[in-house]
Each structure stands twice: as C-alpha cells, then as structure tokens.
Amino acid sequence: xxxxxxxxxxxxxxxxxxxxxxxxxxxxxxxxxxxxxxxxxxxxxxxxxxxxxxxxxxxxxxxxxxxxxxxxxxxxxxxxxxxxxxxxxxxxxxxxxxxxxxxxxxxxxxxxxxxxxxxxxxxxxxxxxxxxxxxxxxxxxxxxxxxxxxxxxxxxxxxxxxxxxxxxxxxxxxxxxxxxxxxxxxxxxxxxxxxxxxxxxxxxxxxxxxxxxxxxxxxxxxxxxxxxxxxxxxxxxxxxxxxxxxxxxxxxxxxxxxxxxxxxxxxxxxxxxxxxxxxxxxxxxxxxxxxxxxxxxxxxxxxxxxxxxxxxxxxxxxxxxxxxxxxxxxxxxxxxxxxxxxxxxxxxxxxxxxxxxxxxxxxxxxxxxxxxxxxxxxxxxxxxxxxx
Amino acid sequence: xxxxxxxxxxxxxxxxxxxxxxxxxxxxxxxxxxxxxxxxxxxxxxxxxxxxxxxxxxxxxxxxxxxxxxxxxxxxxxxxxxxxxxxxxxxxxxxxxxxxxxxxxxxxxxxxxxxxxxxxxxxxxxxxxxxxxxxxxxxxxxxxxxxxxxxxxxxxxxxxxxxxxxxxxxxxxxxxxxxxxxxxxxxxxxxxxxxxxxxxxxxxxxxxxxxxxxxxxxxxxxxxxx
Numbered sequence: 001x002x003x004x005x006x007x008x009x010x011x012x013x014x015x016x017x018x019x020x021x022x023x024x025x026x027x028x029x030x031x032x033x034x035x036x037x038x039x040x041x042x043x044x045x046x047x048x049x050x051x052x053x054x055x056x057x058x059x060x061x062x063x064x065x066x067x068x069x070x071x072x073x074x075x076x077x078x079x080x081x082x083x084x085x086x087x088x089x090x091x092x093x094x095x096x097x098x099x100x101x102x103x104x105x106x107x108x109x110x111x112x113x114x115x116x117x118x119x120x121x122x123x124x125x126x127x128x129x130x131x132x133x134x135x136x137x138x139x140x141x142x143x144x145x146x147x148x149x150x151x152x153x154x155x156x157x158x159x160x161x162x163x164x165x166x167x168x169x170x171x172x173x174x175x176x177x178x179x180x181x182x183x184x185x186x187x188x189x190x191x192x193x194x195x196x197x198x199x200x201x202x203x204x205x206x207x208x209x210x211x212x213x214x215x216x217x218x219x220x221x222x223x224x225x226x227x228x229x230x231x232x233x234x235x236x237x238x239x240x241x242x243x244x245x246x247x248x249x250x251x252x253x254x255x256x257x258x259x260x261x262x263x264x265x266x267x268x269x270x271x272x273x274x275x276x277x278x279x280x281x282x283x284x285x286x287x288x289x290x291x292x293x294x295x296x297x298x299x300x301x302x303x304x305x306x307x308x309x310x311x312x313x314x315x316x317x318x319x320x321x322x323x324x325x326x327x328x329x330x331x332x333x334x335x336x337x338x339x340x341x342x343x344x345x346x347x348x349x350x351x352x353x354x355x356x357x358x359x360x361x362x363x364x365x366x367x368x369x370x371x372x373x374x375x376x377x378x379x380x381x382x383x384x385x386x387x388x
Numbered sequence: 389x390x391x392x393x394x395x396x397x398x399x400x401x402x403x404x405x406x407x408x409x410x411x412x413x414x415x416x417x418x419x420x421x422x423x424x425x426x427x428x429x430x431x432x433x434x435x436x437x438x439x440x441x442x443x444x445x446x447x448x449x450x451x452x453x454x455x456x457x458x459x460x461x462x463x464x465x466x467x468x469x470x471x472x473x474x475x476x477x478x479x480x481x482x483x484x485x486x487x488x489x490x491x492x493x494x495x496x497x498x499x500x501x502x503x504x505x506x507x508x509x510x511x512x513x514x515x516x517x518x519x520x521x522x523x524x525x526x527x528x529x530x531x532x533x534x535x536x537x538x539x540x541x542x543x544x545x546x547x548x549x550x551x552x553x554x555x556x557x558x559x560x561x562x563x564x565x566x567x568x569x570x571x572x573x574x575x576x577x578x579x580x581x582x583x584x585x586x587x588x589x590x591x592x593x594x595x596x597x598x599x600x601x602x603x604x605x606x607x608x609x610x611x612x613x614x
Contacts, residue, residue: 065472065603077467
C-alpha cells in the first residue's frame with residue numbers, strides 16, 4: 001500500500017536565456033534553495049531524482065552526472081528520468097514513488113534544462129521523431145503544433161482570438177513573477193499581429209527558449225510532521241501515453257488528447273476528486289503554446305470538453321477568477337526550460353502555502369493540480385497536491 | 389595482481405557463455421597476445437558492443453502468489469553514484485558499488501554476503517571490473533579476490549559462481565540493457581531454468597550493474613526464494 005507523501009520545500013531560480021551559470025551551478029543553486037526553503041541540510045536527503053528532457057539541449061550526454069555532487073547526491077541513490085516535456089511532472093511522480101514505496105523519508109527532485117547551449121532547439125527536436133518517416137520531412141514543434149491546433153480549433157469551434165487571450169493572461173501574470181523570463185503587457189491584437197509560425201500558431205502563442213532549474217523535496221508522513229504542522233500532501237498522480245505514430249493513436253483526431261484525460265482520471269481517482277471544477281482551487285498547466293493550456297483545461301476537467309474558449313472569455317482562469325490557471329505566467333510568461341517546467345508543481349506548492357508573493361491568487365488555495373506534456377505529443381503526467 | 393588475473397576472467401566468462409557466446413573461448417595466452425587498447429586493457433578484455441532488449445515483469449506479493457509461475461522475490465535493492473568529476477574520484481576502487489551493495493544487503497538482511505549469496509551476475513564490461521565488483525560486493529574479503537580466483541571460487545562449479553551466464557564478456561554488452569539482463573539471468577538461476585548455465589542449489593543471487601562515463605553509478609539487486 002502506498003504511503004502518504006508530502007511536499008516540504010521548493011527551490012526556485014530566475015529563468016532566462018543564456019544563463020551565465022553552468023548546468024552544475026544551476027543545479028547547486030536550486031538544490032540549496034530547496035533545502036533552505038524546507039529548513040533541511042543536504043545530509044538529511046536520502047535520495048535524489050533528476051529530470052532533464054533531451055541531453056542535446058545542453059550538449060552534455062548523461063547530463064545528470066554533473067548534477068550528482070551539485071545536488072548533494074554523492075554516493076546516495078540517484079537516478080534520472082526523461083519523458084521529454086512531460087519530464088516536468090513525471091520526474092516528481094518518480095520522486096513521489098521513492099517515498100510512497102516506504103524506501104526513503106526525504107527525497108529531492110531536481111529538474112534542469114540549459115537550452116541556450118545548442119544552435120537550434122528545433123533542430124534538436126527534429127531528431128526526436130522517427131528517422132524513417134517523419135524526420136526527413138523536417139517536422140519540428142511549431143509545425144506539429146500548427147497541425148494539432150488546427151484540428152483542435154476545428155473540432156470545438158475555438159477561435160484564434162480566444163487562443164490569444166491565454167497569451168495575454170499568462171504574459172501579464174508573469175509581470176508579478178520575479179523568476180520570469182518574458183513578462184509582457186500585451187493585447188489580443190498584438191498576439192494576432194505577431195508572425196505566423198505555423199497557422200494558427202503565431203509567435204506570441206508560443207513560449208521562449210529558456211535556461212533554468214527547479215527543485216522540490218518530498219517527505220514521508222513522519223518526516224513531514226517534524227517539519228510542519230500543515231503539510232501539503234501529494235493526493236493523486238497519473239500518467240497516460242498514446243502511440244508515437246500519428247496514425248496509431250487511440251483517437252485519430254489530433255484535437256482530442258485522450259492520453260491526457262487518462263492521466264487526469266487516474267490522478268483524480270487516487271485523490272478522490274469527482275468534480276475537479278469545484279474541488280480544484282488552482283491549476284498550473286503545461287502551456288508551451290496557448291492552445292495547449294486550453295486543451296489541458298479540458299482534459300483535466302477544469303471546464304467542459306470544448307469549453308476552454310468560453311472559460312477564457314468569461315475570465316474564469318484569470319488570476320482573480322474563480323479557477324485561476326498559471327498565475328505564475330506559465331511556460332509562456334515564466335519561460336520554458338522543458339524539464340524544469342516542474343516549476344508548475346513548485347507554483348502549486350507556493351500558492352497553497354501562501355508563499356507565492358505577488359503571484360498569490362486572491363482566494364484560498366487548498367487543492368491544486370499541475371501537468372506536464374511531451375514526448376511525441378502523446379504523453380501526459382498529472383499531479384494533484386493539497387492540504388489534508 | 390597481474391594481467392593473468394584479468395585474462396582468467398575472460399577465459400571463464402567466454403567459456404561460461406558456451407554456445408550462447410559471441411566467440412570461441414580464448415585461452416590465457418591468446419588473451420595476453422591480443423592488442424593493447426590502453427594498457428592493461430586489451431582488445432579481448434573489453435566486452436563487445438551488442439544490441440539487445442530485455443523485459444521483466446514485477447508483481448506485488450499478493451498478485452505474485454496467484455500466478456502459476458513460482459515467484460522470485462526482490463529481497464533488496466540499492467543504487468548509488470560517485471562524483472561526476474574524474475579528478476574528485478579515487479581510481480581503483482568501486483565506491484559506488486560498495487554503497488549500493490550496503491543498501492541492498494541491509495534491506496535483504498544479508499550480513500555475510502560471501503556466505504549467504506549463492507551466485508552473482510556482475511558487470512564485467514572490462515575484465516578488471518568483474519574483480520573489482522566481486523570485492524566491492526563483498527563476495528570475497530578485501531584484497532582476497534586474487535586468491536579466491538586462484539582457488540576457483542568464481543567458476544561455475546566453484547563456491548560462489550560469478551557470471552555463470554557468461555556475463556558481458558561472454559555474451560556482449562548492450563550497455564543499459566546489460567543490468568536488466570543480469571537480473572533476468574539471476575531469476576532463471578533461482579527458478580532452475582538456466583539450462584546448461586544452471587548452478588545447482590542456486591537460491592539467493594545478486595545482480596549488479598555499473599556504468600556512467602565520468603561518474604560511476606551502480607545498481608544492486610538481491611533476488612531469491614522467500
């Protein structure tokens with residue numbers, strides 16, 4: 001039987017393009033910040049889990065090796081996880097399992113990505129596709145997202161202006177986030193007028209290329225109760241994967257993310273959540289593109305299927321709305337260092353514990369959900385955390 | 389120790405691989421005649437690259453007992469990494485394996501591995517690594533590895549057979565699959581399904597993996613009947 005697991009600290013740092021620090025220094029920085037946040041020393045940590053999506057981004061193969069000593073993981077059990085973009089949430093799930101199994105009391109998870117070390121992130125992404133059929137046509141992320149976004153808008157009658165509103169919201173929210181790379185005060189018209197990358201995806205529908213790292217510390221029930229009177233628990237986790245072949249998908253319509261619904265259902269079932277719209281107070285969703293936040297709102301049940309356009313129109317997901325989404329600015333405003341998108345989980349924790357500073361939403365947050373998305377547009381990981 | 393000790397590991401493992409092996413077993417003299425890659429590593433003292441995949445199914449205790457096959461239990465696990473900077477590591481030791489084994493043995497309740505373990509499948513990516521790992525896993529006393537080898541302890545019919553399957557030197561090295569293959573070989577030994585590689589009375593085995601390019605990381609699993 002899985003044991004109860006709590007979050008007891010997070011380590012943040014500024015997201016930016018072309019950080020001066022090495023990967024090792026970035027890891028050291030967030031590991032130290034997480035230990036300080038949890039009021040622990042590195043000797044207290046039993047095991048460390050690393051997450052980084054694609055080594056070619058930072059140009060160091062087995063890039064977790066430089067993180068071992070930097071995180072305080074020397075001669076401790078350490079392992080690295082990689083599920084592309086969804087590394088952001090599948091890695092903390094792996095760390096959660098280290099504690100839930102009863103093997104360890106205090107486990108640190110460090111996710112990092114230094115994307116500025118390569119000449120073209122999109123050229124790297126192209127090598128993720130299968131070498132025989134898809135890679136040769138030069139497919140990359142914006143192009144595939146164009147295909148997916150088109151299918152999504154068509155299926156549910158969502159408009160480009162509704163997509164644009166997500167960009168305005170997230171970049172605007174990032175103005176309050178001291179760690180953010182790309183805070184911007186923009187209008188829907190600015191987004192609509194920005195360069196089309198792959199219709200309907202425009203430049204301001206996307207997220208920037210980012211260097212950054214995040215750390216989170218998970219604790220067993222006993223260890224958590226020694227550290228705090230009011231622990232934030234992991235309530236549910238879920239993962240879902242579909243075929244990497246576009247034509248092999250369970251649902252051949254690219255517009256519906258069956259695997260994300262699957263991951264969310266697992267997490268909610270484990271958390272005992274039946275109606276996410278009323279039981280979830282806050283969400284940090286994986287939003288590398290505006291329409292991805294919308295798809296994830298639907299898949300995670302924060303609005304009805306196909307209702308993400310109305311959700312943003314009615315201001316439900318605004319910072320002061322009834323169900324705020326990405327008050328931190330999300331990947332679009334805070335930055336998108338693939339694996340370190342674990343920042344979504346960090347912000348859920350900061351909101352619940354009232355440590356979100358200027359990003360704090362004007363409502364009580366007891367239960368929050370975050371997700372990560374990636375692989376060949378076919379993998380989703382979901383985590384629900386909250387108070388008792 | 390000398391190069392002959394390394395050569396004997398190669399002779400043992402290629403012979404153990406038998407008909408599953410990649411090549412006919414060489415003798416000590418032919419190992420010592422093979423090309424030097426980086427002394428004392430010779431072309432024959434390094435496992436050859438191979439392509440492989442392996443799958444293992446894990447089950448809860450409750451589920452396992454409802455299945456037809458007799459379960460093999462995971463009695464202990466441990467893993468650990470040493471520093472990512474070569475300059476900060478001590479060469480000639482396998483600290484990562486020592487630490488991983490300590491965790492696994494503690495969980496399995498093993499105090500005297502050389503007496504309580506019946507057989508081992510360890511990473512022999514390079515011949516000298518098998519000897520280092522035998523020592524780090526406590527399969528012999530400190531500094532005893534040469535004398536244990538002299539007495540044939542690690543042979544298939546010895547007191548504590550090591551890599552009775554042929555190991556990486558005998559069967560090839562598929563890097564990250566190699567560790568899981570060690571686990572699969574150990575499961576077959578405990579189940580008595582190891583065919584011509586079978587060690588009589590194999591009940592508790594240890595499977596070990598090692599890797600990392602500049603860092604050194606090791607994983608240790610103790611498997612056995614409950």
